[in-house]
Amino acid sequence: MTDLIPELRAPSAPAGTGRVKSGMAVSRIDGRAKVTGEAQYAAEYFAPDLAYGVVVSGTVAKGRITSIDTAEALAVAGVLSVMTHENRPKMRSFDLAWKDMTAPAGSPFRPLFSDEIFYSGQPVALVLAETFESARYAATLVRVHYDVDAHETNLLESLDQAYEPRKMKAGFVPPSSIGDGKKAFEAAEVRVDSQYYNGVEHHNPMEMFASTVIRAENGHLTIYDKTQSSQNSRWYVSHGFGLSSDEVTVRNPYVGGAFGSGLRPQYQLPLAVMGALQLERSVRVVLTRQQMFSFGHRPETWHRIRLGAAPDGTLKAIWHEAIQETSRLEDYVEVIVNWSGQLYACSDIKLGYQVVANDRFTPLDMRAPGAAHGVHAMEVAMDELAYELKMDPLALRLKNYTDVSPIEDKPFSSKELRECYRQGAERFGWEKRPLEPRSMQDGDELVGWGMATGIWDAMVMVARVSAVLHSNGRLVVSSAATDIGTGTYTVMSMIAAEAMGLPMELVTFQLGDSTLPMAPIEGGSSHVTTVGSGVFGACEKLKKSVLKMATKMTDSPLAKARLRDVEFGDGAIFLKTDPSRRVELTQVLANAGVDQVEEKYFMTPQMLKQRKYARAVHSAVFCEVRVNEKLGMVRVTRVVSAIAAGRIISAKTAASQISGAVVWGISQALHEETHTDHKYGRFMNHNFAEYHVAANADIHDIDVIFVEEDDRIVSKQLGAKGVGEIGIVGVAAAVSNAIFHATGTRLRTTPMTPAKLLLGDRELPVQPPV
Template identity: 75%
Template sequence: MTDLIPELRTPTAPEGTGRVRSGMPVSRVDGRAKVTGEARYAAEHEAPGLRYGVVVSGTIARGRITAIETGAALAVPGVVEVLTHLNRPKIRSWDLAYKDMTAPGGSPFRPLFSDRIFYSGQPVALVLADSFEAARHAARLVDVRYEQEAHETNLLASLDQAYKPRPLKAGFTPPSSTGDADKAWNEAPVKIESQFYHGVEHHNPMEMHATTVLYGEDGHLTIYEKTQSSQNNRWYVSRVFGLPKEKVTVRNPYVGGAFGSGLRPQYQLTLAVMAALRLACPVRVVLTRQQMFSFGHRPETWQKVKLAATADGKLSAILHEAIQETSRLEDYVEVVVNWSGQLYACKNIKLGYKLVAHDRHSPIDMRAPGAAHGMHALEVAMDELAYRLRIDPLEFRRINYADRNPLEDKPYSAKELSQCYDKGAARFGWKDRPLEPRSMRDGEELVGWGMATGMWDSLVMLARVSAVFHADGRLVVSSAASDIGTGTYTVMSMIAAESLGLPLERVTFQLGDSTLPFAPVEGGSSHVTTVGGGVHGACDKLKKRLVRLTKSMPGSKLAKARPQDLEFADGKVQLRNRPETAVPLRDVLAAAGVDRVEEKFFMKPSLLKQRKYTRAVHSAVFCEVRVNEKLGIVRVTRVVNAVAAGRIISAKTAASQVIGGVVWGISQALHEESFTDHRFGRFMNHNFAEYHVAVNADVHDIQVIFANEDDRIVSEQLGAKGVGEIGIVGVSAAISNAIFHATGRRLRGTPITPDKILLGEHDVPVQER
């Protein structure tokens, strides 16, 4: 794809933005489109004859459908069809057809495939009407009858049913161990043992999951979708429905938040395509806020951490085990315990991870999957052991600082965590912190200071990028990437503009269309290193091509110039620091008799080189809390998050990502949990009134610091790493540790709600294992 796709309304920076350099605090190029309403999301694309679909959700957790009465619904004026498993269009039956690019091992859930019920809230019918109001009314009239079977949704009551995930089936590598951790722990002079429990959390982005399918005269489907990969969803649709990929185009130019909920195709996509094929017309399906709780979630998790140290504070044993729930259909796994084998120097490490199969939808990745819970447990346990040793928690981490991965004996590709400790502590004022709990007070509130370390993987994958320089001075760069609010439009435009020395407003980055060059699913904080590396590579090839054309121009004053002596600036190529030698690139194309020059680049990381290193981003989180013990209220009044994430390309969007992660960390620590009525296997608080998230009143002073780091192992082209996940990691632990410092009560699980502040001994249900 070499030309702009008009329907995407691809944003560019405002005129006058000028030249950019890596690290500048550039405002989002898509900001104006979003605040003015020009940006259109999945449910905002219109078409003549559009039909509206409303999902009917099942009410039992396990069993089968015995009958569906649709007569009353079909009698509602404007209703045209009610789709069920009995009358849906033909879809494929084998598991492989439903395996999207991020699917775990097992058998994926297939909407309206049969009469089987696998979880409460499962879609059992789709009502289609000429108006949303008619479809919504009719959906309430569909009568579904069931034959119920016994179900299980209580993790703490079924820990004895835990099993080790099957590596080949689950697609994950089991955590390994080193030394003799049990022996070292038993013989250690100082040790602690702690249990942790984390309830289910649900994705609640501003934009609810939605699909608009436009049905072309030739049967071509153009699908506007809330997704983190247009190509993943095209792959899924073409395979499930047996359609040639040329007959399916998926677009996601704007995504109103996803955080992992859009990694896999959700069921509204399947239902909308079913309806469009059945009716041969455009269809829109939007999930309600309540139905946003009816697919994947951050899994309920139980953990045990045992740490031991010598009297001088050196870790001698780390034992970390975790059990989490998954569905009966798939083995969804997370890297919960792995961090405990990568972060601190220790010769004896033992890690364990198991699953319990429940009658729920398969969990899915949620921002920093595994690390959000695993690092919480490790870092709260580290704080607890530091107090047992009577050592300052920050000093304890310095004592056990690892220069190499202790489990695999690998060097880190880059690790400026010590710089994070230094800069974060100095900004926060950690040196003034008294060690004793309950030693600071302000009026009715106890004041506590806590800290924790954060860690997340640095990923780089495969991608293709196209770069086209036009005769009018425009640069169009394209890849089927996604921008889920992270600033992808802006960062990629900056990389391209800096590479060719162009004003930012002369650069357009195209994403969000499955027909564009291949890009991986946007997840794991990998887009900057992967797609960004591809943008740099494509632009570098373009520069070399333009240099050759410049040198070959008749009478070129740069004919004898060495390529390394040339630079691109303001739409021209010139000898470095000699603007009088500049040749406009427009003249170069005119002399070559072409209206554009295009280059393509295949971003392929050097895996053999990378495997020799542990590749990660690191952070140090410092926080202040104020606790009213009489009311059980905790306020997080100050957070400093110091992050080492390689070279920062866009300082403003990177800081924004970390701030957003901190806010979510506050929410994880103090607010978020989906409660289940286990009698029915059903989530009860599936709305914003009762599923609490952090709001403006919960957010106070948040400061972000970036360490000086340049990682050419992870990103040979840019030296950068991703920051999407690291912002949340360690925040809940720092808050928990600060609460201990304020109150002297050790609260380990999340969320830490007022009742737990008042009755601290009931924090984590004790399970003997």
């Protein structure tokens, strides 16, 4: 890719940003475009022939559509069509055609495919009109009649139907066990046996899901989609509708938050494509805030954890079982219990994981999927064990510290968790913490201090990157990566600028277009280690090419110089031993008579070396809460989060990632849950008025520490790991443990609401399944 794609409006750093180095606190280069409205999102692209689609949502949880009356809707002025399963365009029928790149095993949901209803809120029709207002009004006039079947949406009442997932998605590692966890638990002198529960959470990014399909005269579809991968959306559309990849281009230059909800294409995308194919014109479909609750969510999860220890705190047994919901269509799986086999030294570990099929939409990855729930349960159980032992919770964790992942019997590629504990505890003032609950009070509030460990995978994938140096000195680097607000534009530009020795304002990083070089789906905190390493590799190849050209110049001051002999800086190449012997990059290209030099790099993990190690990021979270027992109100007043995530490339965006994740962790702990009316199988609080998220008044001091770490196993080029997920892991557990320290009341379910503090925790099954 040699030229900028104008429609992407790829941002560059403002003049004066200057030369950068890894670890600097650089402001987002896309920040100005976002706050001024220059940045365009999926629902903001226009075409002269644009029609508007509004989704009609179903109202039953299971059954079949017997009839759809569209006469009133079609009579509304401006309405072009009411599309249903009876009159939609042709779409492929076999499952494989509708599997996106992250699909779990099973049969993917296809909107308007048939008369069958799989869940409440399922799209049953799409009204297409000349104006959005006409489409919205007409959608209220569509009458749908059903033959209703009995449904099941209650996980806790269907635990006896749990089964081991029969089908696994790519990348999922089934839990394994070592030793004899059951026997070791039964023989342990000190034991904890508790159940834990996490309610349903829904993604609520600021930007709602939208797709604008712009149809050219030749039939080519340019789709602006809210997605975490333009190439995944293109794959999905082209395969599902039998189109060639040349007939579809997907773009997502700006994404207003996703947190996992954009990993899979959501149903507005195929509906918008259907509308464009049927009308042979451009179509936009935007979901409402209520419809944002009608697709995947963080699944409801039940746990049972049994820990056994010696009187000195040495862990003798870890036994963690979990059951979570999935849909009837697909076996969605998460890594929930595996973390309990990686956190602490123990020779007898028993892990078990099952799912229950309910009549819901397939759950979906949400920030730190599996770990946000699994580590919460494990870390609350560890706090319970600490109190059984009358031992400081941090001391218990240090007692069982390990540099080897027990379940894998592999050393960690790097692990500075001990330093996280030390620096976090020191910053927080943990040494002043009394052991006994209810021992600190300030006015009418009880004060509690809690802590927890966090862990997440250190992922690296495969990517391709192009780097083009232009004759005017500008560097354009390209990959079909995605920036969901995490700072991808900024970090990739920093890596390229540092590698080539250029000021930031001369570097542009292109992303968000399916025609760009291949990039993985943005998820799992893998973009920096994967795409970033690819950027570094492409720039290294580019440096070699430019240096070779420089050495061939007549009377070159760099004659016979090798790459290790020179440095790139300030737009020039110069000898390290004599900086006066230098050549400007623009001069090199001018002398060679070329407008640009391009190099491409294929980034692949060093698999043979990596397989010898366990690879993870770690954290230590310390939390202070203040509790008004009369009202059941909890305030999280201080959080210190100490992170070990390899080399930090962009200090400002990395700290922002952790702070935002801590906010979400507090929200998960105290506020967020989507409630189901099981009589109707329907989420009831599907709006911002009733789905409670943390607001500014709920958030106080958040202190982020990055401990020094450099991991060349995970990332040979950069030494980095990811930070997007780790910030939320352990936060809810630290809040729960702090509440116990403040009140002496143990809450084992999330969210921990005032009602639970006043009336008791949620009732869990008395006889859990074996």
